[in-house]
Amino acid sequence: MAENKSTSAVTFGFGRRDFLRGAAATATLPIIAGLPKMAMADEAVELLVWAWTPDTAAQAEMFMRKFPNIKVKIENQGGGKPHYDKLRNAIQAGSGLPDVAQMEFNSIPSFRALQSLADMGPYGANEVKDKFIDWTWAAGSDGDAVYSIPWDSGPMASIYRDDIYSANGLVPAKTWDEFADSAMKLAKDKPGTYLTNFVGASDAGWLGSQLWQIGARPFHVNGAEIHIEINSQKAKDLLNYWQKLIDAKAVDTTPGWTTEWFAGMDEGRYATWIAAAWSPIVMQQSMKKSFGLWRAAPMPVWEAGKKVTSNWGGSTFSAFTTSQHLAEATQFAVFMGSDLEAAKLWNTKQFLFPVLKELATDTELMGHPFEFYGNQPVNQVFAESLGQVDPTFEFAPFQDYADQILTDALAKAIGGEGTMAGALDGVQDAVVAYAKDQGFTVI
Amino acid sequence: MTERQLKTRPRNRVIVNKKIAPYLFLAPFALLFVAFLIVPLIYAADISLYKKAMVGGVKFVGADNYIKAFADPKFWEGIGVLFKFAFLQIPIMIGTALLFALILDSGVLWAKAFFRISFFIPYAVPAVIATLIWSYLYGPAYGPIGQTARLLGFEAPDFVSQEWILGSIVNIAQWQFMGYNMIIYFAALQAIPGDLEEASVVDGASAFTFATRIKLPMIVPTIIVTVVFSIIGSLQLFTEPFLIQNMARSVINSNFTPNIYAYNLTFVAQQPNYAAAISFLLGGVIAVVSYVFMLATNQRIDR
Numbered sequence: 001m002a003e004n005k006s007t008s009a010v011t012f013g014f015g016r017r018d019f020l021r022g023a024a025a026t027a028t029l030p031i032i033a034g035l036p037k038m039a040m041a042d043e044a045v046e047l048l049v050w051a052w053t054p055d056t057a058a059q060a061e062m063f064m065r066k067f068p069n070i071k072v073k074i075e076n077q078g079g080g081k082p083h084y085d086k087l088r089n090a091i092q093a094g095s096g097l098p099d100v101a102q103m104e105f106n107s108i109p110s111f112r113a114l115q116s117l118a119d120m121g122p123y124g125a126n127e128v129k130d131k132f133i134d135w136t137w138a139a140g141s142d143g144d145a146v147y148s149i150p151w152d153s154g155p156m157a158s159i160y161r162d163d164i165y166s167a168n169g170l171v172p173a174k175t176w177d178e179f180a181d182s183a184m185k186l187a188k189d190k191p192g193t194y195l196t197n198f199v200g201a202s203d204a205g206w207l208g209s210q211l212w213q214i215g216a217r218p219f220h221v222n223g224a225e226i227h228i229e230i231n232s233q234k235a236k237d238l239l240n241y242w243q244k245l246i247d248a249k250a251v252d253t254t255p256g257w258t259t260e261w262f263a264g265m266d267e268g269r270y271a272t273w274i275a276a277a278w279s280p281i282v283m284q285q286s287m288k289k290s291f292g293l294w295r296a297a298p299m300p301v302w303e304a305g306k307k308v309t310s311n312w313g314g315s316t317f318s319a320f321t322t323s324q325h326l327a328e329a330t331q332f333a334v335f336m337g338s339d340l341e342a343a344k345l346w347n348t349k350q351f352l353f354p355v356l357k358e359l360a361t362d363t364e365l366m367g368h369p370f371e372f373y374g375n376q377p378v379n380q381v382f383a384e385s386l387g388q389v390d391p392t393f394e395f396a397p398f399q400d401y402a403d404q405i406l407t408d409a410l411a412k413a414i415g416g417e418g419t420m421a422g423a424l425d426g427v428q429d430a431v432v433a434y435a436k437d438q439g440f441t442v443i
Numbered sequence: 444m445t446e447r448q449l450k451t452r453p454r455n456r457v458i459v460n461k462k463i464a465p466y467l468f469l470a471p472f473a474l475l476f477v478a479f480l481i482v483p484l485i486y487a488a489d490i491s492l493y494k495k496a497m498v499g500g501v502k503f504v505g506a507d508n509y510i511k512a513f514a515d516p517k518f519w520e521g522i523g524v525l526f527k528f529a530f531l532q533i534p535i536m537i538g539t540a541l542l543f544a545l546i547l548d549s550g551v552l553w554a555k556a557f558f559r560i561s562f563f564i565p566y567a568v569p570a571v572i573a574t575l576i577w578s579y580l581y582g583p584a585y586g587p588i589g590q591t592a593r594l595l596g597f598e599a600p601d602f603v604s605q606e607w608i609l610g611s612i613v614n615i616a617q618w619q620f621m622g623y624n625m626i627i628y629f630a631a632l633q634a635i636p637g638d639l640e641e642a643s644v645v646d647g648a649s650a651f652t653f654a655t656r657i658k659l660p661m662i663v664p665t666i667i668v669t670v671v672f673s674i675i676g677s678l679q680l681f682t683e684p685f686l687i688q689n690m691a692r693s694v695i696n697s698n699f700t701p702n703i704y705a706y707n708l709t710f711v712a713q714q715p716n717y718a719a720a721i722s723f724l725l726g727g728v729i730a731v732v733s734y735v736f737m738l739a740t741n742q743r744i745d746r
Contacts, residue, residue: 085710092715113497114713202692224498254584255692263585397497401712408696415605415693434712439498 045325046071047332050087051102052079053152053315054281055350059342063335070328084400091116099323100332102315103148105139106205106395109221111318113397117147118319123330125149128338135391136355140316148316149333152352154276155385156209156299156309159283162374163293164193164271172297176241179300183250186271196272197264198242199256201410201420204403206256209276209312212393214238214302219396226396226440228432230406231424239410239420246414253414262286274299276312277353277382280372292371296378299385309388314353353382360386398438402431491719508720517698518721522678522728524609525700529677532613537670540621544628545654559629562622570619574686577615582690603691612683620676624669631665632658667740671733678729681706701725 049060049072060072075098077083084107090096091114103111111117125146129137132150140148158172165171168186173179183195200207211218216234220227245251252270254261264270266287273279284291299309317336319329336342343359346352348368359365360383369375396402409423435442466473494504512518546552547559565573581602583589589599602611635658643653681702688695688703697711698704701721708718 088710088713092709202689255690258582258690259579260582260584260586260690263582267585269584398713404697404707404711407692408698411692412696437496438713439496 044069044071045328046073047100047325047328048098049074049100049102049317049332050077050083050098051315051317052076052083053102053350053352054285055346056102059336059346060332062339062342063332066335067328067331070331072332087111087116088114095322097320097322099325099329100317100319102151103140103318104205104313104315105136105150105311106208106313106399108140108148108316108318109395109397110399112147116320116322118321118323118326118329120146120149120319120326120330120333123327125330125334128334131338131356131358133355133357133360133386135311135389136314136316138391140318148318149330149337150355151315151317151337152278152346153314153355153386154209154278154312155353155382155389156213156274156276156312157378157381157385158272158297158299159275159279159294160272160297161265161268161290161293162295164268165295168193168271170195170271172295173300174298175304176300176302180241180245180250183245184248187248187250193268194252194270195250196274197252197254197256197261197270198246198414199261200239200242201253201414202255202407203257204407206275206312207406207410208393208395208403209310210238210274211235212310212312212390213299213308215308215390217393218402219394219399221394221397224440225443226435227443228396228428228435230402230431231428235424236421239424243413243420255411259286266290276314277385278313278351280351280370284372292374294373295376296373296381298381307388308390309385310393311386311389314355347379353379353386396431396435398431398434401434402427405430405434487719487722490716491723493716495713495716497713504716508717509724511717512720512724515721517704518701518724521698521701521704522725525678525680528609528613528680529674531609532616532677533670533673535613536617536621536624536673537666539617540624540669541628541659541666543621544625544632545658547625547629548632548658549650549654551650559626563626564622565618566620566623568619570682571686573615573619574683577611577618578687578690581611581687603687603694605694608687608691608694612680612687615683616677620673624673627665627669628662631662635661667737670740671736674733674736675729678725678732701728 047070049056051074056076057074060074064070064072077086083102087097087101091111097116103117108117121141121144126144128149129141129146133153136150136153140146140150160172168189170182170186173182179195186193186195200210211234214234214237216229216232216238218228218230218232218235242251246253252264254264261270262283263286265273265283266289268290273283280294283294298307301307301309317333319326319333323329338356340356340358343352343354343356344362344365347354347359347365348370351370351372354360354365366379366383367377368379369377406427409427410420412418413420413423432442491508492503492505493501494508495501543558543562547555552558568576580586580588583599583601583603588602592599601607639657640653643657648656679702680700684695684699685703685706688699695703697707702725705718705721705725708721709715
């Protein structure tokens, strides 16, 4: 257990070299044959890759075993915002970009808008297209142009503390109505313990997954035309639902991704996090006490019997137009996304949920027990969720800006000024003005 | 020709060297100054005259960005926050720094070197680290202050709430910079000739009278310089609120201070041109405020 809590490649429970040897051995010939035939570099080429997911370097070493002419150097620029800030900074400066970078699904449109993502189509990326779950491939491509190759997805589920649930007679909520009842009950029965902590006012990515599920579609982009509807009735319904629970002090509102919030989950202050398949990567880094006490159940739904879930995060690999080695960069991105053995290992070791059709039905993988979840085979839960994701949700080419304005406004409402639903109209106006200023035709 | 050259050469060399020597010594500074201040300033001034849109590309817009910045409520909100911050922070910091400098200088203190160093150490801690330390201490549920308060049966104060946030940032700045200012005052106080003290003792002045009537007036120019530095520092506030933003999202928004606003305009909103205009406007505000302060204090001293 102790080894698995660590995220370092060296402490997988067996040595890193053994691990790599094993990985190389399991990488059988058919898989190599399954890779697209692309020009192999004659001379050694060095690829610089920016990625933050732990152990990416070990997966890159698997790649290097297969392609000894390509030397991959992984640099971690920090997860999320620091990573994108540095990428944008390099794009702005016109130099210093890596060849390849990890890119979350919601960031693809904004980097495409900066015209910095290279089209990997001409380098053979389309040959692996059919292996991927359709919406994940569609998110990073435009016809035959391929701007990113999916790596992992973030189907949502309810990640909850088994100990707190059983001690308080709770069962995982099937619908959001049940969830609200449980929240009220727990707040009354056990003051100081909350069913969950609402992070929607500090983490727009998470809020996006909730908007996605309830059916709000804030953006629809068609070239230089964009439809913006941030203040839709569905979005307001979602925020009113949470506002009611917040006002009743049935859920807490500590900003997400802070020490306080992590500690809150580890110490048992928060019993549930509605989150994505990859969430345990960050949870196990900072939650030592509650390791093994977590379980996963399907995400609550809005209409009983109508199973609609959503996706949060998940990454792809994109190459940049400035790269001198686009063929090798494509080769790397294709390997990272589509190599079955690598994907399996990364699911079982790092919770990265696959984007490959074949793996979603792989019985061995679906039955794999996770120690973080007290040996529950949670892949079944996430695979089911992935199948229920409505693929029509779109992100804006200026998603980060919209997210920031939205977070500013919602956080202010959480701080006591007005309501969250009421704040949406101001956000709509600000984002529409921004889109027009950026030259888009708002329809 | 050759003969003349040979004759004049030694003399020439001395003259040339004398003229060039100071510039040679200044060259490393001048080079860095030009490379890292003048050139970026020119670059920023240049880009502030353009506008780059996601659709439509770059075009020259003249003073448009400045006109927009001047009328931007988000910029002036930030300036407002900083004025409140400066009015709260500067008097407290300067006051305590003076007090401690006078105490250190008076010689009544035991282990003087120890106190001098310990007050100064926080200044050596990078602002990023300092803010991380303090944001841990401020944590309402799991920070040591909150936990101690609950242990004693009090409600833990929410240091990052609307009411407390400025005070919390002032506290970090106070912790960081009080010792720095104290050292400057202490050095100025040490430069006051000892015979003045003898004279005041002969005249029957108490240590307190000597401190307030003789020492303080003598270091007023030093105080004015440090206040100007503090005004400039306050108006450029960035690191502390930027790092504390995570845990104080309700009160620290993306335009909390003009520098944070410029940062977000550049890296999140993709408007580096407009951010450059905002930065120049901030520079203008700082220049005006510093000038007004110096003008006001000069007049007072003249009187």
